[in-house]
Amino acid sequence: MSDDWPPAGTLMASRYRLVSRLETGGMAQIWHADDELLDRPVALKLPSGLDPARADVLHLAWKEARMAARLSHPNIAAVHDYNAAMRPEGFMAPFVVMELLAGESLAARLDRSPLSWQESAGIGIAVADALTAAHANGVVHRDIKPGNVMLTPTGVKILDFGISAATGEPDDDETGVTFGTPAYVAPERLDGKPAEPATDVYGLGVLLYEMVTGDPPYPVDTWEELDAARTAPPRSLPAELPVAFRELVELCLREEPDRRPTAAHVSRELAALTPPAAPPAPRKKRRVALFSGLAALVVSLIALFAALGSSRQSIDAAPSTAPSAAPSAAPSGVTPRSAPASTRPAAPPTARATPTPTPTAAAPLRVDDAIDRVRATVRTGRESGQIRPDVAQDLLNLLQPLGRAEAADVSVRVEELQRKVQERTDEGSVDEARADLLSARLADLSRAAERATG
Structure with missing residues (x-):
């Protein structure tokens, strides 16, 4: 098999033009591609490093597409198509077409530092909701880990249903291809038990544990290391974390599948731990308050000018106390005021009507x-x-x-x-x-x- 196939620019199945390779793993390579039929960017997952004679392994691509296509949820990456392209060696290579996600994987984020328990709970809720939807449709993911969780601008998405199975499907793979990553595998999978939702809940527990500590409960790379590590329980979560959070993670990591909570229960418990912040005041209300304040200021200024005008009128109308024969000296350029002919008090000034501000129409709701x-x-x-x-x-x-x-x-x-x-x-x-x-x-x-x- 050619390790450099396919090159960028290849047109797959007369429709998908490969742009750039995004990732290469042990079982598949992920490409950014352009769907030339619908004129949109997509992600194309192509099996790699697989023997074409292994029809059962190549069958995984078709199975992944079938499993993921059952699901429609905002926290699950959508699958658009399943197809195949001819390799130079003369055999068909199947591939899966998925939505192209922006952002970064949770694994990449955790490479920088652990998360706060509040951030971890928020991500955990999204993953638990996605798993609840999958389990309701009879699908068990079986590979929940940070590398399969994407943090996108529109929310958290789980992806890669490459080793998923139908609920109750026998786990009879003797090759180990569908076993996943040792640090994230539930104990019952090592015993070959049928696929069940509790397996995903264990993976969710590992995910929550790793998000707050930086490492999974058993930070191992091989199956032999996993066997040795499981002889002792994992270290306890930090004591400064909320008790309810620590207890929930421990429930997810129980050895016995039937003693773990459901994904829906985990979502509810995490939501109860993280009450939502008070919503910000709508912009419309802030705008009305601003206009009201300006109107009040205008009214106050008008009243002040009216009062000043009234005071000036009273001063001008007041009788003079200076003797008529000896007018007081006036500054240069100012004519002295004559004494009033009468000592009758001046008429009170006419009250000026305060104008009523015109109501401001509320702006249309955005x-x-x-x-x-x-x-x-x-x-x-x-x-x-x-x-x-x-x-x-x-x-x-x-x-x-x-x-x-x-x-x-x-x-x-x-x-x-x-x-x-x-x-x-x-x-x-x-x-x-x-x-x-x-x-x-x-x-x-x-x-x-x-x-x-x-």
């Missing part, structure tokens, strides 16, 4: 402000118990891409959110009053998007 209002409504509902924590996190995850979406796409996404809110309300996960408020906020967002495109 898309970003409308998104902030929806997000704040979800968070308040979670804090008040009107929205179940895992449902609230799911809604917040769905809101993440809206800030970067084209205004024309926002209305379509709002309809999806409206349906999601209605489904969750029907099942009792969202209080009806909070659902009504959310629907109103989403309608405001839809109108703001329509104005932006108009």
Whole structure:
């Protein structure tokens, strides 16, 4: 097999033009490619270093595409296509086409330093939500590790379903190709037990442990080192971490799969540990407050000038006490004022009407402000118990891409959110009053998007 195939510029399956190689691993190489049919950038995963006679191994690419295509979740990298290209040796090489993600892997981020437990919990929630969706669709990832978690501008994404399996599928690989990385493998996989969601929860526990400490519980590179390391328990997490966080990680890392929590439970517990920050005041309110302050200042200045004018009138109208025969000396260029003919008090000055400031019309709601209002409504509902924590996190995850979406796409996404809110309300996960408020906020967002495109 040619190690330098394919070169940049190769057109795969008459559609995907290879741009640059992003990564090369033991089983695959990842390319940045251009989909010339749909005119969009994609990631193309091509098996490498594999014997073409090993049809079972090459079959993994097709299996990965099938497994990942079952899933649609904001925290799971989307799979677009499965295809094959002819190699120079004369056999077909299958490949998987996925969405191209910006950002960096969690592994690259941890190479710089560990994360705070709050940051770790936030990433853990996203991964747990993605796993919950996968498990609900009968898919077990089996390779949860920092290298398969991407930190992107639109949120956390898990990727690489290369060794995933259907729930209950026998783990009968004798080659070790689908075993994954020793430091992240759950104990039951070494015993050949069927694929089960608890395996992914163990990987999530390893992920949480490594994010706050910088190393996995068993920092090993080989299976022999893993066997030796497992004779003793891993070192305890730092005592300064919250007790609930440490206990949750320990539950995930239990040796017995049936004693581990579900991914959904982990998400709820992590969400309970990290209450959302108070949402910022909407820009609209800050703008109205500014205009109100300016109007008040104008009114005060008008009243001050009126008072000064009244005082000047009183001074001019007051009777003179100087003798008429001896007018006081006046400065050069100023004519002395004559004594008044009468000592009758001056008439009070006419009160000047204070003008009423014209009300300032509120600026139309912007898309970003409308998104902030929806997000704040979800968070308040979670804090008040009107929205179940895992449902609230799911809604917040769905809101993440809206800030970067084209205004024309926002209305379509709002309809999806409206349906999601209605489904969750029907099942009792969202209080009806909070659902009504959310629907109103989403309608405001839809109108703001329509104005932006108009």
